[in-house]
Amino acid sequence: MNRTTLSLIAGVTALAAVTGFAALDTPDAAGAGPATAAAQLPVERTTLVCPAPSTSDIADTAYTSFTPVTTGTGGTGKAQLMPATEQSDTGDGKDTAKGGSKGKTKDGGKNKTAKSVLEPKEPGTPVTGDTSGGEAPALIGTAEGKFAPGWTVQQTTEVAVGAGRGLLGVTCTAPDTQFWFPGASTAAARSDYIHLTNPDDSPAVVDIELYGAEGAVKSPAGEGITVAAHSSEPLLLSTLTDSAQQDLTVHVSVRSGRVGAAVQALDNSLGGDWLAASADPAGSLVLPGIPKDATEVRLIAFTPADSDADLKVRLASPSGLITPAGHETVHLKGGMTTAVDLGEVTREEAGSLVLTPTSRSVPVVAALRVLRGKGDRRETAFIPAAGPFMTRATLPDNSAKGSTLSLTAPTATAQVKVTASAGSGGGTAVSKTYTIKEGTTQDIAPPVPSGLKGTFALTVERISGGPxxxxxxxxxxxxxxxxxxxxxxxDDRGMVAVPHAEQDLSVLQK
Known part of the structure; x- marks a missing residue:
């Protein structure tokens, strides 16, 4: 062999050793057999970010972490939530974190004085923590090994009085590069903050675009926002524009890096809550779990497309899909935010809103602002359009009373298993199976662990049927x-499809 051939073989051998040079199992030219399905394996690492919970001195915040037991994870791993605190150099050779909490040093290494807010001991049992006041930082969490698949963290804050009073809850989110938030506002009665949290070692650069009833809202201050490594930035939306808009759609796009994002919507008289991102733009959307005692429901929708969208509006009730009287369809103009008051649309029954195109499909994002109560005791929550869980979903921070699980199967009957975990302070897990009929929504009082002490998590698994x-x-x-x-x-995305692979040097000869 000449030197060139030897070098090629050596290079290919090294490549195969480093990368496991892989080829998908596919039928050969003679049709020897069908392709082997990809294996479903547990994820090995999960990153979550939690926004700073409140600026109120009387806020009480609870954190709950939970990982469901997953087969095939092995016996090692860990999970922790660390303060998202940007490091600054004091000039004396020591790195200190802004706000007094230490997180990571400038070179990305962990500061030895940093403490995790939560450290789970074993999958299958929730672990809780709490804090009070308005100084709690945003958190960055990482789970590895047996703690990674389906790892979920809930942040719940109670504020007794003042703007945004009430119960504010958010599921800590995975970082990403794009988010849509229909339902935000810059009206005088609202103080809405977009929280951007960067979990990585490099700065992220973010653009924030605002869309109102007349289209794009001028907001030059939203361009090129830098979020430092391991830090979080809460930005008051009204400082990004001079325009007061009752209903806004906020688009967060990341030029470089990635961030977690959530909107904290605080109203002077109607309470407040976190507005999570809508599901990605799609022609059909489902907004699940409208409380049966909702007194006001407001739909906020937006299409980023240049063309208009016409949507059929239906409510998945306990008896099937129905059309709300007077709200059979909604028309969206391209690039403009549309809001529709649906009133007491559920009429004391469980319900989920189902939006489908009347003809041509146009991508849409949407959310609901939901009010409960009357007069000066009204409270606010938000329901963004959601994706289905095809396999499993997890919700921590449930108590024996005060939790309602709402499930809907808009296109086909489905069977699900709901498991209540052991309690954070003790108890035995229990499971129950439910059938959700096609086109219906069912409110479920979740099963409660026997001997419950503390809070518990709910894991919902789709056994069969439609989404x-x-x-x-x-x-x-x-x-x-x-x-x-x-x-x-x-879906908690605890499993990932991994194709079967084998070394195949023959591909280099083709």
Missing amino acids: VYGARTLTASREGNSGFTIQTLP
Whole structure:
């Protein structure tokens, strides 16, 4: 062999050793057999970010972490939540974190004085923590090994009085590069903050675009925002524009890096809650889990397309899909935010809103602003359009009373298994199976672990049938006010498809 041939073979051998040079199992030219399905394996690492919970001195915040037991994960791993605190150099050779909490040093190494807010001991049992006041930072969490598949963290805050009073809940989110938030506002009665959290070692550069009833809202201050490594930036939306808009769609796009994002919507008289991102733009959307005692429901929708969208509006009720009287369809103009008041659309029954195109499909994002109560005791929560959980979804921070699970199967009957975990302070897990009929929504009082102490997590698994969408409502009474918050159930993405692979040097000869 000449030197060139030897070098090629050596290079290919090294490449195969480093990368496991892989080829998908596919039928050969003679049709020897069908392709082998990809293996479903547990994820090995999960990153989550939690926004700073409140600036109120009387806020009480609870954190709950939970990982469902997953087969095939092995016996090692860890999970922790660390403060998202940007490091600054004091000039004396020591790195200190802004706000007094230490996180990571400038070179990305962990500061030895940093403490995790939560450190789970074993999958299958929730672990809780709490904090009070308005100084709590945003958190960055990482789970590895047996703690990674389906790892979920819930942040729940109670504020007794003031703007945004009530119960504010958010599921800590995975970082990404694009988010849509229909339902935000810069109206005088609202103080809405977009929280951007960067979990990585390099700065992220973010653009924030605002769209109102007349289209794009001029907001030059939203361009090129830098979010430092391991830090979080809360930005008041009204400082990004001079335009007061009752209903806004906020688009967060990341030029470089990635961030977690959530909107904290605080109203002077109607309470407040976190507005999570809508599902990605799609022609059909499901907004699950409208409380049966909702007194006002407002739909906020937006299409980023240049063309208009016409949507059929239906409510998945306990008896099937129905059309709300007077709200059969909604017309969206391209690039403009549309809001529709649906009133008491559920009429004391469980319900989920289903939006489908009347003819041509146009991508849309949407959310619901939901009010409960009357007069000066009204409280606010939000339901963004959600994706289905095809396999499993997880919701921590449930108590024996005050949790309602709402499930809908808009296109085909489905069977699901709901498991209540052991309690954070003790108890035995319990499971129950439910059938959700096609086109219906079912409110479920979740099963409660026997001997429950503390809080527990709910894991919902689709056993058979069509796609399932869901949401969980938490309620809490404090000082005469009944607060509530709603979180949707996206798939927890605990498993990933990994194609079967083998070394195949023959591909280099083709």
